[in-house]
Amino acid sequence: MQRPINPSLTSTADYYVLIVEDEFVIANDLRLILSEAGYSVLGIADSVAEAQELIEQRRPDMVLLDIYLKGKKSGLDLAKQLGDSGIPFIFVSANDNRSILEEVKATQPSGYIVKPFREKDIVTTLEIGRYRHAHSVEVKLREEKALQIALTEALSATEAWEQKLLKVAILLQAQVPFDLLTIRYRKAASDHTYSYYRVGFDEYRTINDADFLQLAKITPDQLVQLRSQTSFTQADRYNQDDFNALCRRNPCIQLLADTFRLQSALVFPLRNGPTDTFTVSFYSRQPDPYLSRHLALLERLEQPILLTLDRILAFEEVARLSEQLRRENSYLQEEVKTAANFEEIIGTSQHLLRVFNQVSQVAPTDTTVLILGESGTGKELFARAIHNLSSRRDKILVKINCAALPAALIESELFGHEKGAFTGAVDRRVGKFELARGGTIFLDEIGELPMELQAKLLRVLQEKEIERVGGNEAIRIDVRVIAATNRQLENEVAANRFRLDLYFRLSTFPIHLPSLRERQGDIPLLATFFAQKSARKLGKPFCGIADSVLNELINYSWPGNIRELENVIEQAVILNNGQSPLELGRPLVNSLFMGSLVPFGLPQTSQAQTSSPKALSDIKQIQQETERDYILSVLKQTNGRIRGSGGAAELLNLKPTTLEYRMEKLGIRKTLTVQTQ
Numbered sequence: 259m260q261r262p263i264n265p266s267l268t269s270t271a272d273y274y275v276l277i278v279e280d281e282f283v284i285a286n287d288l289r290l291i292l293s294e295a296g297y298s299v300l301g302i303a304d305s306v307a308e309a310q311e312l313i314e315q316r317r318p319d320m321v322l323l324d325i326y327l328k329g330k331k332s333g334l335d336l337a338k339q340l341g342d343s344g345i346p347f348i349f350v351s352a353n354d355n356r357s358i359l360e361e362v363k364a365t366q367p368s369g370y371i372v373k374p375f376r377e378k379d380i381v382t383t384l385e386i387g388r389y390r391h392a393h394s395v396e397v398k399l400r401e402e403k404a405l406q407i408a409l410t411e412a413l414s415a416t417e418a419w420e421q422k423l424l425k426v427a428i429l430l431q432a433q434v435p436f437d438l439l440t441i442r443y444r445k446a447a448s449d450h451t452y453s454y455y456r457v458g459f460d461e462y463r464t465i466n467d468a469d470f471l472q473l474a475k476i477t478p479d480q481l482v483q484l485r486s487q488t489s490f491t492q493a494d495r496y497n498q499d500d501f502n503a504l505c506r507r508n509p510c511i512q513l514l515a516d517t518f519r520l521q522s523a524l525v526f527p528l529r530n531g532p533t534d535t536f537t538v539s540f541y542s543r544q545p546d547p548y549l550s551r552h553l554a555l556l557e558r559l560e561q562p563i564l565l566t567l568d569r570i571l572a573f574e575e576v577a578r579l580s581e582q583l584r585r586e587n588s589y590l591q592e593e594v595k596t597a598a599n600f601e602e603i604i605g606t607s608q609h610l611l612r613v614f615n616q617v618s619q620v621a622p623t624d625t626t627v628l629i630l631g632e633s634g635t636g637k638e639l640f641a642r643a644i645h646n647l648s649s650r651r652d653k654i655l656v657k658i659n660c661a662a663l664p665a666a667l668i669e670s671e672l673f674g675h676e677k678g679a680f681t682g683a684v685d686r687r688v689g690k691f692e693l694a695r696g697g698t699i700f701l702d703e704i705g706e707l708p709m710e711l712q713a714k715l716l717r718v719l720q721e722k723e724i725e726r727v728g729g730n731e732a733i734r735i736d737v738r739v740i741a742a743t744n745r746q747l748e749n750e751v752a753a754n755r756f757r758l759d760l761y762f763r764l765s766t767f768p769i770h771l772p773s774l775r776e777r778q779g780d781i782p783l784l785a786t787f788f789a790q791k792s793a794r795k796l797g798k799p800f801c802g803i804a805d806s807v808l809n810e811l812i813n814y815s816w817p818g819n820i821r822e823l824e825n826v827i828e829q830a831v832i833l834n835n836g837q838s839p840l841e842l843g844r845p846l847v848n849s850l851f852m853g854s855l856v857p858f859g860l861p862q863t864s865q866a867q868t869s870s871p872k873a874l875s876d877i878k879q880i881q882q883e884t885e886r887d888y889i890l891s892v893l894k895q896t897n898g899r900i901r902g903s904g905g906a907a908e909l910l911n912l913k914p915t916t917l918e919y920r921m922e923k924l925g926i927r928k929t930l931t932v933q934t935q
């Protein structure tokens with residue numbers, strides 16, 4: 259069927275009228291009247307079927323229509339079809355039955371002429387009908403133009419893309435009524451559906467996939483499955499019976515119909531390529547609202563709608579990608595902030611030096627490392643040091659804490675998931691293993707990994723391949739694994755909570771970190787380091803640590819190890835007034851630094867756990883050794899240089915003469931290079 263045109267009011271010869279009348283004499287009269295008035299008569303049909311045939315051949319500009327015709331169908335049936343196609347018509351009938359007249363009114367004719375008629379009645383009614391129709395076409399054209407402009411405006415608005423999309427939906431509502439509008443956008447692997455459900459006169463609710471899963475009570479798998487069976491190749495409308503038949507053929511539409519109590523649809527594919535489809539579908543709770551003029555309108559507006567939606571969804575794509583980028587970026591920034599290397603690992607005890615050796619040996623290789631040690635002993639710090647000393651240092655180190663996530667989420671967190679893999683998996687997501695490609699993954703608290711995931715991790719370590727949750731494709735990955743635990747893994751294996759094969763695989767190179775109790779000599783150094791760090795952070799001057807305090811620190815058992823020490827020191831720095839409390843009045847642990855921290859209490863348990871207190875002379879010795887080691891380590895950094903920019907005195911924030919004095923006291927000879935010490 260051709261599209262409606264705007265009929266000219268200037269020429270009657272170009273105006274084609276179809277006469278649908280089963281009484282030959284009347285039909286002939288009408289033909290003569292029309293011809294005399296200068297109109298072209300398209301033909302005479304005595305039944306609806308014949309009229310339809312003629313309309314197929316040429317679209318009339320007006321139809322003069324009798325109600326009772328030959329055949330089963332009446333003029334009222336044809337009137338519906340004409341209205342639907344936007345063809346104006348005038349009833350010419352002898353019928354004045356009330357109920358028929360009601361039906362006539364519902365078809366919205368351009369006029370009604372009662373038989374017997376006069377020539378004048380026909381010509382005048384036709385003129386008026388013609389004018390009104392031309393005017394209504396004009397109005398529609400203006401509306402369409404306005405819609406086109408509004409679509410463009412929606413595009414250039416500054417709102418978020420979701421708002422723009424909703425705006426388009428509201429604009430379309432004015433032309434094609436709907437209770438639910440869905441916009442499906444499928445490109446390569448991504449398949450998104452945006453839905454707007456009308457809940458009030460001008461009120462809509464956005465239905466996303468998660469909402470729909472909940473409303474329809476189905477699983478993501480089922481949704482993916484249902485959608486894969488739904489694809490429309492051509493525009494069509496489905497009222498009442500057609501809609502019921504569509505639902506029977508298409509379970510996805512049936513589900514929509516059941517969920518939102520829908521009775522009709524108009525489906526309009528805007529683009530329909532093999533890997534790229536774009537469909538707008540209107541659904542209504544009315545049984546019979548969609549007319550062919552709606553389809554015709556959408557056809558006319560296809561380009562502006564396509565352009566607008568395409569652009570809006572391109573914004574969405576950009577927004578989604580930049581969100582992903584933002585997430586990765588913030589992860590990376592977090593990594594940069596927490597980067598660690600040997601310089602930040604404080605301690606000179608024999609135990610720790612042994613660990614440094616091991617780290618230096620293993621770091622440049624790609625060997626899997628298992629770091630063991632009590633909580634707070636620095637496992638993460640050493641994992642970072644291994645990464646930073648390896649050839650992967652320029653790539654990312656990704657950390658995952660196996661104890662911090664619910665078991666159900668760890669798998670997708672580690673290996674990622676495909677869209678629809680489980681409830682809430684509305685998008686494909688890359689897991690930590692993929693994120694760490696070329697770099698290192700640090701699996702903290704590996705002892706907490708659920709059994710079924712242990713098997714999967716073993717496979718990753720052996721095959722160097724991962725599979726996303728809900729996916730069936732193996733993805734090769736090049737990632738170095740460092741795992742850590744504060745559990746005794748042998749005990750876990752014995753209790754059948756940890757797989758023996760995974761244990762062997764992980765413990766190729768175990769590193770045991772000493773507890774703080776085993777490295778008491780490092781306590782003053784660590785305490786000073788943390789106090790300086792906290793003071794810097796809080797913008798307070800650092801005034802050193804009082805002996806009595808150090809004594810307490812050294813004699814405490816530190817069940818929470820270095821983390822606990824760090825916290826205790828930070829608290830003390832917060833409470834400290836930044837001036838040396840005179841009441842201490844004793845030599846400080848590190849007399850290089852003047853002033854003192856206010857004394858502070860250790861947790862109650864500390865006393866109970868404290869081993870026998872050390873004599874003050876022991877403490878003095880420990881302090882001196884620590885101070886000596888510390889100065890030596892700084893001198894090592896500066897290659898023995900004391901003065902000038904970057905020299906040891908500057909690093910220690912001391913006058914060079916003071917440093918030289920301390921060195922002399924501690925037996926560090928100035929002339930000696932650090933290597934010979």
Ligand SMILES: Nc1ncnc2c1ncn2[C@@H]1O[C@H](COP(=O)(O)OP(=O)(O)OP(=O)(O)O)[C@@H](O)[C@H]1O
Binds near residue numbers: 602605633634636639
């Ligand atoms: N030798 C060290 N020198 C300086 N800071 C350290 C040292 N060891 C640990 N720390 C600090 O102590 C805190 C705890 O360290 P980390 O988080 O690495 O311990 P962990 O063994 O991984 O703990 P958990 O088992 O509880 O996860 C961190 O702030 C870390 O920077």
